[in-house]
Amino acid sequence: MVDGPELADRVLGGWLGRIAGNMLGKPVERGDVWTRDRIDRYLRRADALPLTDYLPEPADDEDARLLRPEWRSCVRGRVHGSCRDDDVDYAILGLDLLETHGFGFTTEQVGDLWLLRLPYLQTFTAERAAYRNLTAGLKPPLTATYDNPYQEWIGALIRADVHGWTCPGLPRRAASLARRDAVLSHTGNGVYGAMFAAALVSAAFTSPTVRHALDEALAAVPAGSRLARTVRRVASLHATRMSWEDTLATMTRETAGLGWIHTVPNIAVLTAGLLYGDGDFTRTIALTVRGGLDTDSNGATAGSVAGVLTGASAIPPQWTEPLQDTVRSAVFGFDGARISDLARRTVRLVGAHGLPGGNRPDGEPAGAPPSTLPG
Template sequence: MKKQVLAAIFIAILLGAEVACSSTEKRNKNQRIPDTVTLTKETLKDKIKGGWAGKTIGCTYGGPVEFLYNGTMIQDYVPIIWNKDRVKWYYDNFPGLYDDIYVNLTFVEVFERLGLEAPADSFAIAFAHAPYPLWHANQAARYNILQGLRPPESGHWLNNPHADDIDFQIEADFAGLMSPGMPNTASQITDKTGHIMNHGDGWYGGVFVAALYSLAFISDDMEFVVKEALKTIPPESSFYQCVNDAISWYEEFPDDWKRNWFECEKKWSSEIGCPDGVFVPFNIDAKINSAYVAIGLLYGKKDFFKTIDIAARCGQDSDCNAATVAGVLGTMIGYSQIPEKWKESLYEIEDRDFEYTDISLNDIYEIGFKHALLVVEQQEGKTDGDQVIINCQQPTAVAYEKSFEGHFPIEKKPVNQTISEGFSVNFEGIGIVLKGSVQCADANYIAQVEMYIDNVLAETAELPVSSSNARRVDLFWQYQLPMGEHTLTFKWLNPRSDAQVTATEAIIYSNNPSR
């Protein structure tokens, strides 16, 4: 009899769980973006403040472990330091940590000067001439722009070997924060700004992040926000498939973020484009880092610490991924609801300008609020006294793009030679990226080098010294060659005794993956 009672209780519990689960699934399935949402101005501003404040906090939290754990998660026993003075410490000692914020602010400042219709070239010129140092896709794009190549060509993979890198993903927050409830408007803004430095999956990283912010204004269901934001990405793209896998594995393993992380690593951690990430654990590719963002947001379950901690412990670009999830969650819950333990770290610096800018957090709170009101009205919403009525948008996918299609890295070839008469690099494949540097006692020196493929002039390159903000990230690259044996040769047009152009290694691409 006792066993029968226990069995009945067990069955009732299971049925109750099934009913609860079915109810939750039904609620999520039936949930949709409303036609309009009304927020008070105070609430809207609080959410914008939460976005920028959260991003600053998350960036600070992940700062000590940025790219220290590549291809591995950060174990639970590894401490990540936090105290109320952490943000001030970075402001005082390493303000360059906040590069993903001050690049955002470059685009914000262009909108502030020129209005919502500012053209793509204006963003590109401001970005290229900004005083801060850049890396990867950003620096490759800056070089391209300074050499006369404009977006979208400046970010296209044929002109930028870093086109799929994370760069725009970490500096697209502004587009979502000025487009509350309007993810397609955010996508249009990213089209003008994200193609400065990225293409394909690299651009999609920014589109996805901007949509996350945009939708966080109008829903407090994080799973819904993540799934809806992904609808802005073309399903045929590898970016969509990677992040969608992370969502599916969350549903399969809802209490085990580490299992999700392992599945992502097994399927999606192979780097193709970035010459610094091919054949090594370092991975700055947008799609895998966006998967970490999705993992942090989903498994964090709106707990501020859990959200940023999980995103940081996924490794790779830990500061930027923690910054993104904290910004999205900060937008969803608002500045007023960020726990005091985290928010108190900002009080001493909210009036201090970010490095390389004339904009502080308190400034961007106000500017961001002003821009959001302008976009709301531009998109046929309105303000009515203290009320802001947002004309919401159902997310639609942006155009399909793919970088490095048909190109497979098959070899990393050591070179380690200075360019001189008779120097050459032989390779078999359809593409090559040659890494290297330019050194000279004169910081203003620019090496002029003719580069030949199979005795045909491919390019005459201007190569500033490698310490310059105008530097070229990679010495040379060429894709879409006929499959076969090729020879890369050089002619240095303006050599001098105190200068060196050094080739360090070559990444070789084939039309088939190596076995």
């Protein structure tokens, strides 16, 4: 168990890593346009391979036209604090959830906080469907299943990091908390992705290697799920010393048809970025973003895991200094917050709650039946 200054450094590393990884991937987020090949062509034209900093400015008008409109605040030399993005909004909202309701929060309380703190038009796919269902008076688990074709997309996964940051070295507990959050909007592999991400971040606090953290996280999700099989498949290809490029080409074929925002193909990109990055912060987020698909979400999660592994003090300054310790957010009351303050508040949750009295070690309220997954 890590504690004291080391815990504070690791938690801050998670926050900074999440924000930096998100910023790196944001300009090329559209996975049906920005394929791996197109991203690397962009980088070669700008003489930016190997990628060791935020994306360069586009080398021509065609590339500029295809980037997300926010690119002007996300490329190297133009970053002055973080851009607003849902991948960071949900980490902030999760922190507010735990500060408000503690580790005994209910799925209904997650929904109530969305309605209170999060603007509807800053939600997307499964989260927007769940939000709409909440306003219509539906309760979980119907909020996830009614008129929601996005139930296994990546949205729940991007909400999970705070459960890992506040449960350092307790991956199963982190996964249980993430599940309770995720079932508001997701089912199946969408929920398993959130559980896996939370467990992975938690395991990164105490695991000696990336592979060990991945194995710990795998133990927290159903072994027969497609998500778990995909993680094991990437790990097996990595173990044969197949190249990163060939591993991702193999996984693209094996996950064909699921779409670029589905959790399963994105978990393949994330797992490959972590394994081939091998604990190096820059290499990890660079490979993950170059892997394509949901680049900002994958970059954010990879950055969180790598930041926890290394600690904030070991993240190279080209990633952290441009952030100016400031985060933009659509969450009411948090726009302009200091990243360092968010990290301090996260550490206080670890110290204040730990294994809170009245809660079981799996994170469920004492006396409550185990949560079940809808669908």
